[in-house]
């Protein structure tokens with residue numbers, strides 16, 4: 532973000548504003564952490580701030596400070612429309628295309644509020660007045676830290692802000708192990724701990740709150756794991772019936788796709804999850820090295836994301852989706868074959 536943009540935003544934030552913060556649909560730790568981190572910062576500066584998530588998110592995120600104040604668009608559409616209608620400023624966090632906010636797309640795109648994008652995904656759309664977009668960043672939470680620092684307000688980062696931002700950096704970096712984790716990321720995380728984030732407690736809240744049913748579902752996912760060694764590819768599928776058997780709750784399959792990638796010699800992993808509610812197959816893709824699952828997902832599965840982590844969807848049935856997946860692998864033999 533250049534100096535002129537920062538100065539304009541500083542001027543905007545100099546007087547109290549009605550501000551709406553929007554994370555993407557099916558928000559993850561980075562989306563909710565960055566939204567709440569920014570919320571606590573803006574509240575300190577006497578703005579009237581609301582967070583509107585397009586829909587609900589997993590229980591393991593429902594402990595962050597002021598999490599309960601987040602509005603859910605799909606459950607409170609009319610209230611949310613009124614809040615968006617009165618907004619002076621809209622921050623869009625952890626996504627870069629308004630198609631990622633589902634049913635909120637029209638009202639946000641028609642809103643005359645000034646829009647500020649903070650995001651680290653590839654190929655941003657052009658809807659924002661001010662854009663802080665950087666695909667080299669580990670997480671949107673790392674960018675919110677930088678954003679507050681660019682406003683010369685790092686001294687305002689308190690325990691609540693630090694807790695929320697730490698959470699999103701931790702979840703988006705796979706606990707600081709993905710290649711997007713840099714020395715700057717570690718420096719910021721160090722600062723956040725110094726400002727009061729309890730790293731061990733945050734880790735427990737996110738990762739050590741499994742239900743027995745979720746571990747059983749993981750067991751089923753692992754026994755469904757298939758390997759295609761000639762393409763260094765592994766994939767998992769879960770049918771709606773299997774999800775029902777193990778009392779599936781939102782977020783239960785988070786991280787499952789990474790098990791495929793942990794196999795020796797595998798550089799491309801996928802999970803296909805049937806959703807009767809949405810009438811689609813939800814797809815998560817992960818890779819190692821230069822193989823771009825963002826490109827594959829955009830081209831074949833109506834999605835996108837990052838080089839090594841992307842998501843998408845299919846309107847075919849589960850078997851047809853997997854058949855399609857297998858049939859496109861030869862197109863990527865250059866990258867996937869040894």
Ligand code: 5GP
Pocket residue numbers: 555625631814815816833834835836837840841842843844
């Ligand atoms: P996940 O597989 O964990 O749902 O998502 C992996 C990454 O891809 C995340 O950064 C997420 O924001 C992005 N992503 C997931 N689903 C979609 C999608 O349908 N469209 C786009 N453009 N990005 C997605």
Ligand code: MN
Pocket residue numbers: 561562625651669670671703
């Ligand atoms: Mn993110």
